[in-house]
Structures are given as structure tokens and as C-alpha cells.
Amino acid sequence: MRAKNRLGVIVFPAFDWAISPTHPERQERLLYTQDQLREEGIFDIPGITEYKPDIASAEDMSRVHFCIPDVAGVTTESHRISAGGAVRAGRLVMEGRTDKAFALVRPPGHHAMKVVHGNRGFCNINIEAVMIEHIREHYGQKRIAIVDTDCHHGDGTQDIYWHDPNTLFISLHQDGKTLHPGSGHIEELGGPNAYGKTINIPLPPMTGDEGFLHVVDNIVLPILNDFRPDLIINSAGQDNHYSDPITNMMFTARGYAQLNEKLNPDIAVLEGGYSIQGALPYVNCGIVLAMAGLDYSFLHEPDYDAQQLRQELRVTAQIRRTTDAVLENYFHPKPHKNYEPGSFVSRRKRIFYDTDMISDEQVESVMRCDECAGLIIIESVSSINPPALCIEIPLGACARCREAGVERHEQELTCGRYRILQLINRPEKIYGNP
């Protein structure tokens, strides 16, 4: 037995860290996954190697996030290591040490948005985004596709890449009408500079293997084929599993393995998944085998019952309707409202941090731009911090967006209207409170 693809696996179960003793995001979460991988002898298979995570630097995090009041105020060491695990996965692939990499790390990250005041949906730092921007900073500007297969809408990742035309974000999730965080509707398609590069595929409760694989075959793969990314990243939440305690889906371990075989991601990063005994050991093992190109035909949950897990016809019908609508949006988009280049387009956001009970009201304005992702200015008024103004000059920013961003930053520095003023200037590599 030899892996067809050289696979690096970063296992960081953070055995000494928890949100709280009985929280789903606790020490025990990856214990049985690690037991299963060890008992399977996964790391003895030639071509599969375990690696230690990096520790993400403050720069790695402040390249992506506006951390209010600062990085230390909203993160712990475990977040730096979890993000560092993702960064290590990215490095392994970019440096050619492995063909693929899987960061089996916790805590997760896909609910962490551009502006961070604390923990929402068990996430503080968006570990995929930290990895992606680390890759772009060190290995060149890549076209990257993120396929978020967590049961919850990847609203944090969507928020971060809403305006980035070089990042395709596809989220498969249980319909927001029936599950936290409630967002991720088909109509959420991205900002004016990246319209259509955000794709949401809300799935009805009780979606099973058939439905997930249908969506991969009929939506995800055709769109990836059109977008032609340099890298495909699976934001791999394991909570679509039929045994997950906080969701309502019927996906199986073998289904997850098949999904990864079809998707063929370069990098997978663990997100949610809280059926820690009945699902995670098998799903994670299945993903490892699939990514390594190995046989997973004997992999299943101990209580797997194909009959019980068959997807209902009405669910299938609903998924087919959704498929048609998503494809129509991507391949035949309705003409988008035409904003004048150089003008600001704004949206209001109300963000609730369920874990830390923080509310945040944001006005986010992006400069309409045909040359780059556009200057972004966010005003954030939260329940715990003084009003903050955040200015992001994106990677590869055009001269106009750069100048406008620098000018606005200087203005705000002089007038001192905001107690907290932060800058992400990607071209100049200036982050935080310069």
C-alpha cells in the first residue's frame, strides 16, 4: 500500500485547550480521530507523513483580520497554532514537499470575519484565510477556490473574500432558514468587484450522500472548471454527518471520502464537526485516504445503514431546483447594477457573536474598481469596543485605490474621530496600528 498522492497531515488536537469544559469545542474533540488514525497505521503508509504545525505570527493574522482592539485581545495561543497548522499545510504544498495536505486542527475558523471582536461560532481567527494570504504573500498571487463543506454557512470566509475576484468561495451548507448562522442564500453572490465569485448552495435538512455528490458533480466541478483556480481548498467541516448532534443532515464518512476524491483539493482544513465519537474518526480517516488516493471501500461507521440513510425524494427534488438556480446565477448572471468606477458602494452588516455575546454594526464601503479588488473601508461599532475604522488596501491594489486608502488613513489619523484606527496595506505590508 502506497499513497498515490504524497499527503502531509498536520494533527493538532490541542489536548490542553477548550472554550469551556463541556463546550463542543473541547479537549476531547479530536481524541478518537487521533486514535483511529493511529490504529489504522495511517502514518506508516509510504507517502503519508505527519507534520508539526507552525505557529502563525501576529503578522499572519493581521494581514487578514482587523483584530479589535488588537491581535492579543482576540486570540489565544491555540488560535495561533491552529492557524499555524493551516499555514504549515499550505507551505508543504507550495514548497513541493507533499502533493496535498490536510490540517486536522482545532479550534476552527470559518465563522471569523474580516473584523474580529471575539469568538463567533467557535471561531476567532479564520484559519483558511490566514493560510491563503500567507501563501499569496510568500508564493505569489494565486487564483484560489475555497469549497466549504461544513454544514454551517461559512459566513466568515464569505465576508473576507466578498470583494476578491481572485478567490472563488463556494459554500455547501444546511439551509440558513433551518440552521445557524442563518446566512448563505443563493442570492448572496459577492461584492461589486467580485460579483459571482461567491456561491452559496443551501441544502435542505436530511440531505444525504446522493445530494452532496450531485451538487459536487453538477455545480462545484463545472464552476471550478470554469474558474480554473491554481489551488483548491476544502474547508472541511464534518458536521453534515448523520450523527452530528447540532445539525440535521445525513452525509456519511464514505460520502465525505467520495466528495474529496471528486473535488481533489490541494489542501483540506478541518472546520466543524461535533459527533466526535460516531463521525469524526471515520470521516477524517476517509478524507485522509481519499486525499492520498487510497482505497476507502471498507470505511464506514459502525452503525452505518444504507437503507436508513437513503435520501428522500422530496429532498432530491429540492436539491435539483437549487442546482438549477445556482448554475443559472453563475453561468448566466443577471446584469449587475452598474456602479461608476471610483465610487464607493456600501453595505450595512449586523454581526452577532454567539459565543462571546457581542453585537457589531458595520458599514462596509468598497471602491468600485475594474483594476483590483478595491479599497475597503469598514466602520465597526460594537457592544464591547469603541468605534473603529478599518481601511484595507488589497493585495495587488491599483494606484487609485492605494492612494485613496493612504489618503483616507492620514485624514483619520489627523482628525482622530475614531479611538481605534486600523490599516491593512497589503502592497506596503503595513498592518494594524501604524
Place this chain on the structure above:
Amino acid sequence: MRVGLDVGGTHTDAVVVDTTGIVCSAKVPTNHSNLISSVMSALINVLGAAPSPVSAVHLSTTLTTNALLEGKTEPVGVLVSSGPGIHPLHHRIGDAFFVVDGALDHRGAETLPLDAVQLGHALSACREREVRCFAVVSKFSPRNAAHEKLMAAALAKQSDFVTSGHMLGGRLNFPRRIATAYFNSAVWRTYNCFADAVEKGLLELGMKPGIAILKADGGTMPFAVSRSLPVQSILSGPAASIMGITALCDIHGDAVLLDIGGTSTDIAVVAGGAPLLVPDGIGLNGRQTLVRAMVSSSLAVGGDSALRASADGVSVGPDRCGPCMALGGSVPTLMDACNYGGLSHVGSLESSHRGMAALARQLRRDTSAVAREAVSRAVTAIKAAVDTLVGAVNEKPVYTVREMLHPERIVPRKIYMVGGPAHALSDAVSSAFNLDVFVPEQHAVANAIGAALARRTCDLELFADTERGVKLIPRLSRTERIDRSYALDHAKDDARQALLSLLAGESSADVEIVEASSFNMIQGGRLAGKNIRVQCQLRPGIQEAYLSAFRRGS
């Protein structure tokens, strides 16, 4: 007084030691087709001169290794029950491999009972083939040995010997457990014949000493234990020489040990004064096992490595063409380069000079520059291999925030070298590493000294699950009920006691708790129980009574 005996590839070395040092030693050629004759002739040689009774004989032998490498083993019926995961047929080993349905999960809960009908078929197939030795292994047996016990019990009438996977230890690795159990049963009969002959031979010499066998981890096990765990004696050769160095040198802290031989250099790493062990086990015949071994690596650079002219200067090895020219060889070797450079005085210096001069003519360069380059390339290769090995140890994954933030790194402070070219290369090694180098005396039989002075090693794991109400020490095949108040401290005490009971008072050396963790298992927001894991061990080391005599002068 005790005897150390090391059966090597060419020679079998024997040494008699007491608390004042070496009493006498002997070297006889190894007869691979009749190891017992080599062992006995070395013993007779060395004991002929021994004045007083011998209390212990420590053996390091290639018997099991060679039997496995050469396929001189008996057929083994391998019965495997596997829960879901990688298909068990990927782990097929031997010609009588049978999969029996039945499954345990990661906590040891039975999720599918063992299939009695399939078991029956496997038993009759083995009866037809007259297989008498067996290995029974189930996935997650270190969490619950029930299925292995059922299979072993079913085999009682038709077997001479059964290896049960869980008794190989509590570490999780199903494929390694299968391979290790298979190897153990495959050499069981050969090994026991050898053990009988050794005991008989010693008795005929009028001796009944305690006999112990060296393991790849640098420790010994009593003969009685080895009779049911012969696999633990594989690949003990490097351990003998490494323990020899630790016996002869007073090693503290972190260090690197180099054994530079004719064809190769063996490298080991010492952490906190004791040889470092690999986390899982050593590989043999392309299979990974659960047999613990020292962290080591080997590179094809030694005193007899052939020197040749190559496009970018002189190359050292990887092959050897007989001995160095100083000892009658036909191709100049690293040893000849040392002779030329005045680093050594082995055999005929004139022959070395002739060989090096011819090589230099080929390269159109100055002979002394070529000799220096040969030494420097050899040392550079050794340094690169050491850096890789130490780097790999330091890159070992850790699983807690604490260990990530406060990593325990190995930083070698000194280098210890043995072997023929050790003296000649010590200065070059010292400057390449920028570290002190120590070359102990008496290194001709260092491996036999290592065998003689090695202490007992032993390890075991304890697993407790207070929700299921069980605790299990797989190595002892001991399962007991526990109540919900059972906690990590109880588990540590129990594990320590269990290890001491195995030692039966023969050694009170420090039992070390290597791993101890207790996880709260939460179900529905409530504490359902604790999941406790403890691993403890005796690290390899040298019998204390002998230390002062052997480390004199270091």
C-alpha cells in the same frame, strides 16, 4: 561476574566483566548456519579463563533477525478481526491469513460480535494445512482484548503457540500489531530450540546463570520472557554497540553517538543521558513493527569506503571493495586517506601512500589535498546524517499548546565515537560539529560490554474508561472493573505497580511515566466519564554497580 555476548555478522564477541572492569574477552568467527556453536565456543573460550562463578549471561543474537530476513520461519496462521477502516487484506502477511468479521471501536466497545462461523472456517483451514503457530489480532484490541481472547481460546486445541496482539503492548497500530504478532509466532519454535540449547550448554559447563536477551531498545529481557516474546530480540546488534558506548562513557545531557565501522557509520541520539527510543517501533522485511528500538540511522561511510575520482573531486563510498590498501586491499579507502594524512597508523603506510598517490594522479591534484578532501567529505556526510536525524527528532509532532510553546529540543553537546576509524576521524568530526569528541578505550569488544552491562527495559500502557467501567493493561492481558471515581493518579499508581510487578524485584530502577492524560468525556453537555491513558517505562541504561569501573578515564 557476568558475561556479555554479541553475535555479530563476522565475529561473535564475548566478555567477562565484574565490578572492577573487564576480566577477559574472546572473539570467535560467527557460524551463521549454527549460531549455537558460535555462542557456545565463545562462551567456553571466555569462561575457560574466568576464575569465579558467573551470575548472569547477557546475549545479543542475530538468530531471530536472520531467520526472518532469510525466511527460515514456520508458517503462521494469522487470524484478524477488523472494524471499518483500511481493508484488512491490505495487511495480509504470510500464506495463512484469515479475516474474521467482528469489530471494536476506538473506545473498545464491541460494535460487531466475532463471527463464530468464519472463525470455524479459519480454524479448519489451518488444521488442514497443519499450521501449529498462530497470531490473533483485532483492531483496537489494546482497548478491549475480548475478541483476541476468543480467537486464542478457540485455537487452544490445535496450536503449539499463539501470539495475542494486545500482549505486544498498548500502543495503537493495527498493521504493526499484525506484523509483530506474525513475526513473533514465525520465529517462536526456532528461538525456543536455541534457548533450550543455550541453557543445556551452560548446564553442561556446570553453570546455571540468569540469562537475559538484548533487545533493540538497548535493554534486556529475562530468558523466560523472551521465550514467549522472541520478536523482541530482533535487530539488537546496533543496541549492543550503543550500550557499549554508554557503558564506556559518562554521558550526561544530550549527545550524539557514532559507531564508525568498516562499511558504515551508525548514529544514535542520547537525550538526558539515555539513548532516545523511537515512538513506535523498528521495521523489518519491509514491515513496521511494535518492537521498540533506539532512534538511529546508518550511512554508508566507513573506514573501508572506497575512494574514487569523480567529476567533482574524490568520492567516499558508498561501496567497499575489500579492506583498505594498508591491509592488503586493492582500492584506496577512507582509512588509507587517514594513514596518508598521519591521522592513523594502520597496516602498511607505504601501501596507503601508493594508493592515495595513484588516486591523486587521476585527479591531477596534490596527494595530501586529496587525502584531506576524502576525510572532509566523509565527515561532512556524517554531519549531514546527524543533523537530519536530530532534526527529525525535534520535528516530532506534539499535541498540546504547552508543548508547542515550550518544545523540548535535543541539542547535542558532545560526540562519542567508537569503531576502527574513530580515533583517526575524531579531530575532523570535532571541528565539523564544533563539539568535543570523546573516544573511549577498549572499543574492540564494546558491543559485548554493552550487552553485559545493559539493564532491563520494560514498558506498559494502561487504559481506563470510567464510563465503561473498565481498566486494561494490554501487555499483562489484565482487565479489571473500576468505578467512576477512578482518576489519573490511580492510573499512574496502577501502571507503576504493574511495571514493578513485572520486574519481580530484580530492579528498582526508576519507573518513568512517559504519558499520562485524562480526558473528560462529555455527552449531552454532561460528564459521562473519564478516558485515561498512561504509559510508563524503564529507560535503557547501564547496571550501576559497574559504572565506576568502566567509566574510568572518561
